[in-house]
Amino acid sequence: MNDSSSGRAASPAPASAAGGQVPTKIVRVKHPWRVAFAVVLLAIVAVVVIDAAQRAAFDWPTVGKYVFDQRVSQAAGYTLLLTVLAMVIGVVLGVILAVMRQSENPVLKAIAWVWLWVFRGTPVYVQLVFWGLLSTIYTSIDLGVPFMEPWISFPTTALLNTFWLAVIGLALNESAYMAEIVRAGLLSVDHGQSEAATALGMGWGKSMRRIVLPQAMRVIIPPTGNEVISMLKTTSLVTAVPFTLELYTRTRDISAAIFAPVPLLIVASIWYLAITSILMVGQYFLEKRFARGVGARPDNGPGPVTGAMNAVDAEIAEAAIAAKHGGDAR
Numbered sequence: 001m002n003d004s005s006s007g008r009a010a011s012p013a014p015a016s017a018a019g020g021q022v023p024t025k026i027v028r029v030k031h032p033w034r035v036a037f038a039v040v041l042l043a044i045v046a047v048v049v050i051d052a053a054q055r056a057a058f059d060w061p062t063v064g065k066y067v068f069d070q071r072v073s074q075a076a077g078y079t080l081l082l083t084v085l086a087m088v089i090g091v092v093l094g095v096i097l098a099v100m101r102q103s104e105n106p107v108l109k110a111i112a113w114v115w116l117w118v119f120r121g122t123p124v125y126v127q128l129v130f131w132g133l134l135s136t137i138y139t140s141i142d143l144g145v146p147f148m149e150p151w152i153s154f155p156t157t158a159l160l161n162t163f164w165l166a167v168i169g170l171a172l173n174e175s176a177y178m179a180e181i182v183r184a185g186l187l188s189v190d191h192g193q194s195e196a197a198t199a200l201g202m203g204w205g206k207s208m209r210r211i212v213l214p215q216a217m218r219v220i221i222p223p224t225g226n227e228v229i230s231m232l233k234t235t236s237l238v239t240a241v242p243f244t245l246e247l248y249t250r251t252r253d254i255s256a257a258i259f260a261p262v263p264l265l266i267v268a269s270i271w272y273l274a275i276t277s278i279l280m281v282g283q284y285f286l287e288k289r290f291a292r293g294v295g296a297r298p299d300n301g302p303g304p305v306t307g308a309m310n311a312v313d314a315e316i317a318e319a320a321i322a323a324k325h326g327g328d329a330r
Contacts, residue, residue, distance in 0.1 A: 066254065067270055075250035076271045080167060082235045082246060087228055089171035094178025110257035112179065119176035124169075128240040131169040134160065156242050163245075165239035174231060181223045187217035217290040225283035228274050256309055 052058060066072055082119030119127070130137075135156040160168075189212050197207035236248035242285035244253070248268055254266035 006098065011104035027300065033286055044175065045208040045304075057262050058266065059123065059260060059263040061136075062083065062260050063266050063270075066264060067267045069254075071250060071254065072247070072267060075245055075247040078163075078245045079232065079235050079247040079271075080275060082163075082170065082238065083228065083232045085167045086170035086235075087231055089167070089222070090174030090178050090227075090231075093171065094182050097175060097179035098186060099183035101179065102186065112176055115251055116176045116179060118142065119173050121255075124173045124234060124238050125237050128169045131165045134161070134165060154275070162241045162243040166235075166241045166243040166246075170234060174227065176223070177227060181220055182216075182225070184223075185218075185220035186212060188219045189215045206255075214290070221283065221286050221290060226281070228283075232275060232279070299314055306313070 062160075063199050063328070097112045097115060100108040105110055130176045138156055141154045141156055141159055143152040144150035193211050193215070194207055202210065238246055241243045244250070251264040251268040252261075255261040258264075
């Protein structure tokens, strides 16, 4: 007989002299084509690696010389700082815009929709160029009553240097994408959860903090992790502002000085891959943290259904039933 679940074949069990059965002998099913395909792939990888190690254009000694160069490591720090600041501001604005999109106020919904339309509909490089020209468009930042003599006036270049202009440009662009991610997460939570929280006397803020957001995080975190990694690579465009101390632009300047573009591109790629790997590990543990209890087996006891509800899960379930049927579920 064939064991389809394990991919093994079992031979018939012969009867023993005492009338019992000899233990079944398990024989693995052979997959010659699978083995051959794996060997071919490994051979291709080996050829590529050996060729890259011997190719003079890659100039590995130069790669080793500059991969831990102080200028490159400082540029990697600026890149990481740009990523973190832009994502924090983008997430905060994204949550606000997502709430505005779900508001019953038509003005708030219209403003949020226009925001998303503008920042998702134009390339991020074009937006960064506009932010770089901000001091040309607005030579000063004035505080006071509109259309009257300002009380206080500051030169734009004194308040906003190229670093902060790059952060603002990246963050505003990211907020439009985060708004849709957060909105999708909020919509993934059943509306009965909010109704049950209201039936228990929870306010909007408490129900969002204790009930809705913890469950929505399971949907929000994976695409947000992708956005963080994407933001890390998008920082290479801030030369449009122009901000020239981030990783790609710094390695490009070094390569122009020593006439070795390929090795410095490899150096930049190594740093991007290293930072991305760390971010992916962090994303994995965050997803694991907010996925606790998802798909738990019934025999594990009365645990939380989604990993978001804790001591109040039974009361929430009962209140949800009562809200749905218009009666008392007790």
